[in-house]
Every structure is written in C-alpha cells, then in structure tokens.
Amino acid sequence: MNNSNSQTIVKVKCLTPTAQIPKYEHPGDSGADLVAITEHTLKPMQWFAISTGISVEVPLGYEIQVRPRSGLASKNGITVLNTPGTIDSGYRGEIKVILLNLGPENFKITPGMKIAQLVIAPVVKGIFQEVDELSWSQRGSKGFGSTGIIDVDG
Template sequence: MTLNSQVVVKIKRLNDNAKIPRYEHPGDSGADLVSIIDYTLQPLERFAIATGLSAEIPMGYELQVRPRSGLALKHGITVLNTPGTIDAGYRGEIKVILINLGSEPFHIVQGQKIAQLVIAPVILGQFQEVDELSPSIRGSGGFGSTGVSYVEVKGDG
C-alpha cells in the first residue's frame, strides 16, 4: 500500500492531559481527538468539549472535525457543526461542539475519543457578481425538488 503525500501539522499541548491526534489504523483518513475533561451531556444538550490542543495548519489546508460513527450510532452523539472547520490562521484551542441526540445522558470521560480530525486542501473561489446565470435542467428547484424515492423502471426489452 502506498501512502499519499503527508502534510505536517504542528500541534501544541495546552494541557498535560492532552493527547496528540493519531490514526488508529493504516489508511484511516481521520485521526482521533480526545477529551481532556469529564462531562455529562444531557439529551439535546450541546457543549464545546476541550481537547487541550492547538494547531499550526499549513496555508492551503484546513482541519475538519467530524463525528465518530460509533458514538453517533450507539448513543446519538455527533458533532453539531459537521464538519467543523479549523482554518490555517487559527491558533486557539481546538474544541469539539458535541450534541446529544439520544434519549439518555451521555458521560464523556477524560481520555475518551470524541471526534475525528481530517486534514483537507482548501480551494479558494473567486466570487464574481453577474446580472444573469446560465440556465440548467434543475433551475431553481431547491429542497426536495428531486423527489423522495428512486424507483427503477424496467422496459419490455
């Protein structure tokens, strides 16, 4: 297996209990982020969980904070602003905004994996104001305009 090129992200511990993000398995795209606090997240409560880390991200990249699928499926715990964006110029503490969509309180303990950190390239757009846009098949159809199900139609063929 060949690894893609790697990008160096400098990480600073702001707390002795902070854990440097790491990939659990070869080929993983997300490195685990760990809580440095104990906290009980009540149903429908959202809270910014401290990681005790700050980062220096190279220009042209961002860090994305994403949910852990196991926490989402088993407990209804997810990252509220998925994906959370950490811009290259930010040097403050990385915090994870978790929300409990489950029906039971969820206990987060210090050292627990709470989210994943993914590094992604940033492509800047050049926003150009115009008087008209070219037409498209979809047009201005918005939410739900493409229907709610897919039914395969078989011919007599």
C-alpha cells in the same frame, strides 16, 4: 489508479499534560482521533464545547475538518453540532468540539475518550463574481426535495 500517500505536517501544541496528539487508528484512515481532556455529562438534546487541550498550526492552503465519530453516533446519538467544524490555517486557539446528544439517555464524556475525528483537506479559494444572469441547468432553482423526496416550497 493513483495510490499516493500525500502527507502534510501539522504542528500540535499540547496545552495540558493530559492532552493527546491526534492519531490515526488504522493505516487507511482519513480521520485522526481527537480525545477529550475533561469530564462532562451531556443530557438529551444538550450540547457543550468539550476541551481537547491542544492547538494546531494548519499549513496555509489547508483546513482541518472536525467530524463526528460513527461509533458515538450509531450507539449513543452523539454528534458534532456544527459538522463538519472547520479549523482555518490562521487559528491558534484550543480545539474544542461542540458535541450534541441526540440520544434518549445522558452521555458521560470522560478524559481520554475519543470524541471526534480530524480530517486534513486542501482549500480551494473561489473568485466570486457578480453577473446579471446564470447559465441554464436542468435542475434550475429546485432546491430541497428536488428529487421528489421533500417539497419545502409547497
């Protein structure tokens, strides 16, 4: 078993005095908490890009994934609309999180509230090559519902 604690430096620029550098709550966490700097109320089925007041410099060869927080999702129906969002190594703008309210009640986001998690992940580049045929597989072209749960093709 590999018990490596691999780490990489991600430079963070605070764009406002109230911005907070993402931090891991517990030693074994894979996601660092990201907090809001503004107040906004999300109505049911509404989404909005929430400001965090930070920008980052992601090292080449990595991405940062923006993921929902399980507590917000399970208690209030709040999720990240484009989950996981991706912050590429070349992006230097402010991180904003598109939150979506799937719950039945209005949800108030307040400054300092944990709204998402950031997960740093290595990026593997594919070499896309056009071919006339693909190799055979048992699943073949069966897509959604291929295990018998849903049949979207009729």
